[in-house]
């Protein structure tokens with residue numbers, strides 16, 4: 058899975074691993090970095106090895122070295138693996154990619170790649186269904202369904218983004234038939250935050266949200282000092298970028314986070330405006346048309362300056378969104 062894994066990266070990986078284990082394979086699940094606290098309940102998550110953790114790196118390397126197959130889930134560029142990218146690139150195992158992001162790199166021999174899939178978890182569901190020739194009754198159990206549901210639910214913004222298709226609802230219907238408690242998954246992910254996260258959000262929305270009506274753009278900047286002051290861990294900034302889109306007429310929202318000497322940027326948009334194009338053209342990033350990310354290694358103030366300078370060249374596209 059990709060670095061800073063979200064519920065789709067983690068859920069699809071855990072679901073796929075559970076399926077393969079059930080078929081008798083020996084599976085190791087590796088994340089390049091640690092993940093958010095609200096995902097620590099996902100079934101099987103305690104087995105995930107974190108490459109970045111000093112104590113786990115050697116095991117990860119050994120497992121990758123011994124592997125016959127490396128499944129790359131929810132990313133299509135090895136740079137999304139951080140330092141692990143080189144290890145995977147050099148590994149002799151056959152590589153397989155299962156993903157729904159645009160413009161994949163050509164590193165995998167096998168690709169299950171569909172940009173119309175709402176989530177990688179949806180691709181795992183349909184892949185299992187194809188392998189099982191339609192009969193998944195005894196194959197997808199409650200824990201597996203919970204993992205896949207978590208991925209689909211979060212990547213569709215709780216079934217509200219335009220990536221929701223009839224296929225998404227049909228997949229979810231099948232997952233629900235296992236008897237899983239969908240409401241619990243929502244609560245565990247969205248209503249499970251420490252009080253500090255809500256207070257932090259209150260601070261960001263009241264003090265840091267800037268709206269530029271002439272560009273129909275909203276943005277927020279969080280400095281390292283603020284993250285430390287609010288004791289904010291990686292997961293606590295997740296989702297904050299979406300609030301910018303709640304402002305009337307805004308079609309693009311950006312969140313700049315200064316962390317460990319680099320600036321991580323999240324972009325969200327509505328309608329025809331592609332934040333993926335903007336992220337890949339100016340911020341070494343990518344993703345989807347309406348949800349993308351990137352990074353910048355110049356200081357945060359210069360990064361914002363650069364962002365404000367490129368906005369006029371997107372003005373026409375921003376204004377024409379219906």
Ligand code: 5GP
Nearest residue numbers: 323324341342343344345348349350351352
């Ligand atoms: P988020 O803002 O939640 O970190 O990311 C939104 C989307 O953009 C996700 O689909 C994610 O995979 C993609 N994304 C985030 N950061 C990067 C990046 O640095 N490079 C690329 N290629 N995609 C990114």
Ligand code: MN
Nearest residue numbers: 065131177212
């Ligand atoms: Mn995804």
